[in-house]
Amino acid sequence: MTTPPSVTILWFRNDLRIHDNEALSRAIQFSEKNKSKLLPLYVFDDRQFTTSRVGNFIRSGPIRTKFLIESVEDLRNNFKKIGSNLMIKQGRPETIIGNLKSQVDIKGIFAQQEVGSEELNVDRAVKKKTPHFELVWMHTLLHPQDLHNVDPDNVPGIFTSFRRKVETNFQVRPPIDSPTDLSNTSLQNLGEEFWGQLPSVQDLIHEEEQRVDTRKVLDCKGGETEALKRVDSYIWKSNALGTYKETRDIMIGENSSSKFSPWLSLGCISPRLLYKQIKEYEKKVKANESTYWMVFELLWRDYFRFWGSNIGDNMFKVSGVRKYNNKYEKPTWSRNESDLKTWIRGETGYPVVDANMREIALTGWMSNRGRQIVASFLAKIMKMDWRLGAEYFESQLIDYDVTSNWCNWMYQAGVGNDPRDRVFNPIKQARDYDPHGEYIKKWLPELKNVPEDCIACPWKMSEQQQRASHCVIGDDYPKPIAFVPEPNKMAKRKPPKSK
Numbered sequence: 011m012t013t014p015p016s017v018t019i020l021w022f023r024n025d026l027r028i029h030d031n032e033a034l035s036r037a038i039q040f041s042e043k044n045k046s047k048l049l050p051l052y053v054f055d056d057r058q059f060t061t062s063r064v065g066n067f068i069r070s071g072p073i074r075t076k077f078l079i080e081s082v083e084d085l086r087n088n089f090k091k092i093g094s095n096l097m098i099k100q101g102r103p104e105t106i107i108g109n110l111k112s113q114v115d116i117k118g119i120f121a122q123q124e125v126g127s128e129e130l131n132v133d134r135a136v137k138k139k140t141p142h143f144e145l146v147w148m149h150t151l152l153h154p155q156d157l158h159n160v161d162p163d164n165v166p167g168i169f170t171s172f173r174r175k176v177e178t179n180f181q182v183r184p185p186i187d188s189p190t191d192l193s194n195t196s197l198q199n200l201g202e203e204f205w206g207q208l209p210s211v212q213d214l215i216h217e218e219e220q221r222v223d224t225r226k227v228l229d230c231k232g233g234e235t236e237a238l239k240r241v242d243s244y245i246w247k248s249n250a251l252g253t254y255k256e257t258r259d260i261m262i263g264e265n266s267s268s269k270f271s272p273w274l275s276l277g278c279i280s281p282r283l284l285y286k287q288i289k290e291y292e293k294k295v296k297a298n299e300s301t302y303w304m305v306f307e308l309l310w311r312d313y314f315r316f317w318g319s320n321i322g323d324n325m326f327k328v329s330g331v332r333k334y335n336n337k338y339e340k341p342t343w344s345r346n347e348s349d350l351k352t353w354i355r356g357e358t359g360y361p362v363v364d365a366n367m368r369e370i371a372l373t374g375w376m377s378n379r380g381r382q383i384v385a386s387f388l389a390k391i392m393k394m395d396w397r398l399g400a401e402y403f404e405s406q407l408i409d410y411d412v413t414s415n416w417c418n419w420m421y422q423a424g425v426g427n428d429p430r431d432r433v434f435n436p437i438k439q440a441r442d443y444d445p446h447g448e449y450i451k452k453w454l455p456e457l458k459n460v461p462e463d464c465i466a467c468p469w470k471m472s473e474q475q476q477r478a479s480h481c482v483i484g485d486d487y488p489k490p491i492a493f494v495p496e497p498n499k500m501a502k503r504k505p506p507k508s509k
């Protein structure tokens with residue numbers, strides 16, 4: 011009987027890259043020290059492809075699932091280029107790793123540290139399978155040990171306090187170089203069966219692949235290779251970084267914002283590599299408010315990762331971290347299915363909401379401005395359980411990220427710590443951010459002849475205008491589902507009721 015090979019498993023999660031991957035470099039060191047071979051592993055975890063708790067959505071819809079598959083495929087190809095391979099399995103990581111014990115002698119397991127409660131449960135189960143289990147913090151720009159004035163286990167409840175504190179001594183670790191040759195530390199001469207096959211969308215979610223609508227804002231293919239191309243294109247080729255602050259709120263156009271998020275979420279690109287490129291751009295081209303603002307936004311991402319890990323499962327509760335008292339009245343959240351469908355289908359009668367909802371359904375993408383508008387609309391105007399929206403986003407968004415999604419939703423729903431607790435008026439938002447209706451008309455062709463001054467609120471067209479524009483409200487386009495006051499008359503938050 012041959013002795014099974016000793017291996018160090020590098021278990022990939024949302025860190026699907028070879029560059030700046032500290033778990034990878036630590037696993038390589040460990041495997042050399044323990045004379046074991048490196049076994050990179052990715053598991054498509056069944057639990058990620060079931061249905062959501064409140065709204066029963068498929069947790070990872072076809073577009074998001076495809077982006078993930080592409081990212082894993084690219085990772086395998088990149089490992090092959092440096093003399094290694096990636097084992098790809100489907101099931102539960104703890105079971106797959108347990109079963110591997112009959113084929114290999116596991117000396118240690120390395121992985122990226124995650125923060126969601128589900129992931130932490132999986133960690134506990136995987137830990138039992140090995141004498142050495144190391145989790146490495148990698149998802150953020152700032153390492154928890156470099157936060158200086160901030161306790162990572164107790165970050166301030168307000169972003170600005172966090173940002174001001176970390177900016178007083180801002181230190182970003184340099185990215186770690188990519189390994190160039192892993193052939194010495196790789197398992198060789200094992201058949202394709204050992205390494206496993208890449209699943210299809212159908213294999214994972216039992217649904218057909220969905221073709222992304224040709225009106226998509228950007229051709230987004232998953233994987234580190236595409237991520238690095240996007241960085242080059244956005245920062246260097248198009249020079250768009252230099253005007254980011256002015257353009258970031260435009261809902262249309264490939265370079266209005268960076269579109270880095272899909273790759274950041276799966277870890278196909280490291281935020282530290284981005285930071286290094288931003289600093290190089292500042293030296294070689296220009297440093298301005300836009301370059302600062304890109305880092306500012308990356309700090310939001312960091313903040314939500316730290317804060318989200320501090321608040322734990324409150325992130326998924328309808329009341330979030332909100333304590334109801336005289337100042338904040340407890341809302342009654344609706345879960346009306348037909349209203350929810352109206353929002354999802356983009357049939358609310360508010361064009362800026364509907365255009366954004368059609369975009370996300372057909373492409374897996376929505377701009378930050380759009381997300382704020384539709385989330386505020388669902389939670390504050392339709393007064394629906396905001397978790398239905400968060401779960402729908404989870405299913406659809408190619409950039410779904412647990413803390414960025416759920417914490418942003420909490421903010422919009424007024425159950426986070428946002429002291430302002432704003433409501434986004436969809437009429438004002440459309441007028442401010444899509445003044446000529448270009449974005450709206452792109453996604454709602456039924457409104458293509460509506461005059462510019464009515465595009466934010468087409469129900470205001472006279473009967474004659476409706477006939478002339480072939481858009482009869484109630485027939486060709488829905489009547490508004492809820493009342494929203496004219497922007498300048500937007501009601502302030504109701505004064506608190508005493509209980």
Ligand SMILES: Cc1cc2nc3c(=O)[nH]c(=O)nc-3n(C[C@H](O)[C@H](O)[C@H](O)COP(=O)(O)OP(=O)(O)OC[C@H]3O[C@@H](n4cnc5c(N)ncnc54)[C@H](O)[C@@H]3O)c2cc1C
Binds near residue numbers: 304308312403416
């Ligand atoms: C309701 C709601 C849900 C959201 N869900 C997600 C999500 O699941 N995944 C996700 O990555 N972002 C989410 N965001 C944040 C934000 O909308 C996206 O990060 C951004 O639109 C991505 O586009 P971009 O890469 O072009 O961003 P840019 O404007 O170019 O910003 C650069 C990067 O900064 C980070 N960033 C920017 N804004 C935010 C923010 N508000 N919160 C956290 N990080 C931010 C992102 O990583 C982004 O890629 C959500 C926002 C809202 C309001």
